[in-house]
Amino acid sequence: MDGYYSYNDNRPSNAANGQTNDLYNFDDKTDQFNLAMAELIINHDPSPIGVHANFIFGRANVLMHSSTDKNTDNYIEQAYVSAVPPKWHGTEIDFGQFVTSAGAEVIEAMNDWNYSRSLLFAWAIPYYHFGLRTSTPVTKSWTAGLQVVNGWNDVVNNNGGVTIGLTSLYTKPKYNWALNYYVGPSNTDTQNGYRNLIDTTLNLTPTSKFAAYLNYDYGQNRTAASGTTPEDSAHWQGGAVAGNYQFTAHNSFALRGEYFDDNQGFSTGTAQAVKEVTGTYQYKWEQGLMTRVEVRHDWSNVAFFHKGNSEMVKGQTTVTVALIAFFGPKH
Secondary structure, eight states: OEEEEEEETTOOOHHHHSSBOTTOOSSOBOSEEEEEEEEEEEEEOOSSEEEEEEEEESHHHHHHSOTTOTTSOTTEEEEEEEEOOTTSTTOEEEEEEEEOSOSSSOSSGGGSSSSSOOHHHHHTSOSEEEEEEEEEEOSSSEEEEEEEESSSSOSSOSSSOOEEEEEEEEEETTEEEEEEEEEEEOSTTOSOSEEEEEEEEEEEOSSSSEEEEEEEEEEEEOOSSTTOOGGGSEEEEEEEEEEEEEOSSSEEEEEEEEEEEETTSTTTSSOEEEEEEEEEEEEEEETTEEEEEEEEEEEESSOOEEETTTEEESEEEEEEEEEEEOOOOOO
8 A cells, every 4th residue: 555645836736737746657646645556466476387466556557557548457567477387497487467677666666765756767668568578597697588568558459569578687796787678569550660668777785774776768769650760760768876775774765866858759748858856765664664755856948847727837846755555474
């Protein structure tokens, strides 16, 4: 269970933009209490066959599964069957709907350092895929994978083509490096025009109390019209850096900064370059219960953010208080 209260100093009205924090997802409703997510997770590890399902409710479900989009499964974040064939040296095969391998953050806020998701998470990468994925430990440090899926955020494909994903994770005691590449047709009702995404994250854990990451994304979507050049295609890219310091078993503080360039407005709907800085304090009351207090400031090179009923400005500042509770098996 993940609920929050958010305050936006622009005080955007319901008539302006549905009373939301622009560029946010899941915790986007402002100047009110709201349920970001209620989730039920069912899991049986493969031995050699297993199943996993995440059922979600609240704003996370609304934003992941639009009521007008019939190509998604409402209330489902993940639902897949897993297999670990004997004598395949640890190879795992999953089939169904699963979250993307791209990105430095995840859908569940309790597993992220900051409460609000980054610009890159919200606008540069997909949420999930439907299809087949594999992962194989090539060496003790390197795991590689192949995915064959129905594009981005689709259960039923609408263009007759598949997207290929290549994943790589290199792990050492003090760091790990993830590199992902997705390519395939993603324009509606046509196989013309491919979408490419390169995503990479370097996670650092130099001490037991401090951790950091660097995340970079580059995307390109070729238009469906024949004869177009790469220069005509929409491009987006951005970088993020974040750190988290654990002062005590109960107290921690995370800081994130990022830059996102949406040169043709393909992701955000407006051609712009936007930045944000976020600071999040977390207090863990007990195992499975935490409070977060977050201050975030976003600013753009154009007047993109709603203020009041009709005014548009170049920035917004929000303050959010969240309560997250988790109940499950003890580990």
